[in-house]
Amino acid sequence: MPITIAVETPLQDDVRAMVAALNDYLIPLTPREFQFQLTVEQMGEPSVTLLVARDADGAPVGMGAIKDHGDGVAEIKRMYTYTQVRGERIGSQILAALEGLARERGMSRLVLETGEAPGFEPAWRVYERNGFNACGAVLDYPDSGFSRFYEKKLS
Known part of the structure; x- marks a missing residue:
């Protein structure tokens, strides 16, 4: 499937x-206190692309964002692809x-x-296939056992 990937505002109905479909998928998988989703409004902040x-x-068939935390x-x-296009490597293209x-x-x-629970396996595969390595807790996330952390060094 030919796709285009571009920077867009999250403040669009589609x-x-x-984002609502992603949340519907994620919310049942992990206790709410260990979910760290950005809202659409937070996705519109200057530190997020x-x-x-x-x-x-x-x-739209998929999305992903980066948040600049400073210091490189x-x-x-918010990585997500609609279920009807999964397996077409769109997540890898976004990543x-x-x-x-x-x-x-x-x-x-x-x-x-x-997440670190059944249902997150497709995400793990995308990250691992694209050179991300499992690591310890990152940023200010708690090491609760409900999260899996990845990193990729770029330099």
């Missing part, structure tokens, strides 16, 4: 719908584009937090 993947008709560290956030943005901006390290 992106809001994709959202990439949206769209199909040939312009419909960027965090991958590669996010890595490219981070490199352009002089970042030296990408980090992320994802």
Whole structure:
């Protein structure tokens, strides 16, 4: 499937719908106190850049964001592809584009937090296939046993 990936604002109805679909998928998997999703409004803050993947008709099929934490560290956030396009490597394309943005901006390290429960296996595969390595807790996330952490050094 040919797609385009571009920086977009999260404050669009079709992106809001994709964020809602992601939340619907994630919320049942982990206790709420150990979920750290950005809201659409937080995704619109200057420290966050959202990439949206769209199909040939312009419909969104996936997204991912990076959040700049300073000191050369960027965090991958809100990675998601709609179920009907899973297996087409769209997540890997989004992740590669996010890595490219981070490199352009002089970042030296990408980090992320994802769930540590059944249902997160597709996310683990995408990160591991794209050169991310499991690591200890990152940033200010608690090491609760409900999270899995990854990092990728860029320099």
